[in-house]
Amino acid sequence: MESTPTVLIVEDEQMLGDLFATWLEPEYNVRVENDGEQALEHLDGEIDMALLDRRMPGLSGDEVLDVIRERGFEFPVAMVTAVQPDFDIVEMGFDDYLVKPVDQDALLSLVGTLISLPSYEDAIQQYFQLASKKAALEASKSDSELESSDEYSQLLEQYAQAKRQADQKIETIADDIDFSELDDEFDS
Structure with a gap:
């Protein structure tokens, strides 16, 4: 039997992180961290994908993404943020980018697609x-x-x-x- 995928949500707005978790929990194991430092402390090989807010106090989502990749984690990462994309995203190591507000269908579709990415070449x-x-x-x-x-x-x-x-x-x-x-x- 395949294990249930684990999604890491890094969102400084606790209510929004909890809402995303509620939407995802029927299908996925979910971890919610409310800042970048906590997320990096709990980063491990059980995570199958991550949703990162870009603008957070302390470590930004961009910095968390850099550390994830520096540590050799290759799981899919999506930026789910209110920050409109700029040309700096071209060099960033994420797999998808959603601008808030995000509805339940869009988030479920994003996670379903990205969870399946590692199986592709x-x-x-x-x-x-x-x-x-x-x-x-x-x-x-x-x-x-x-x-x-x-x-x-x-x-x-x-x-x-x-x-x-x-x-x-x-x-x-x-x-x-x-x-x-x-x-x-x-x-x-």
Whole structure:
């Protein structure tokens, strides 16, 4: 029997962290930490994915993410935050980015998708990460800002290459995610 996946929620607003936990607990084991330091103290190999707020007192979600990756944890991480994405996200090691407010369906969909990511080959993971960053920037930046950004141009090149590699892998991967729908969503 497969074990129930564990989701780490790092959210400084305790009521919001508890609400996310309530939404997820029927399907997942959930740990809620209300600051970055506590999250890092309790970081272990039982965690299957993390949801991080970016703006918290003490350690920010960005810093927590850096430490997670520095310690060699490769589980999926989503930023769930009120911070609108900026070009700095291109270099960050997260797998998805949701801007608050977030509803229950969006959070459940995000967690379900990311929990399944480790079972996919690296090419698909890379494509998903780049597509998420591309969509986040396109939702928050004007066309002129995007066109004048070297980071965004680099992201588009990486995205195109990752898409080609992912397309080659899709036929051999289980149908857990319909990538054609993801591509349509991120290309629009």
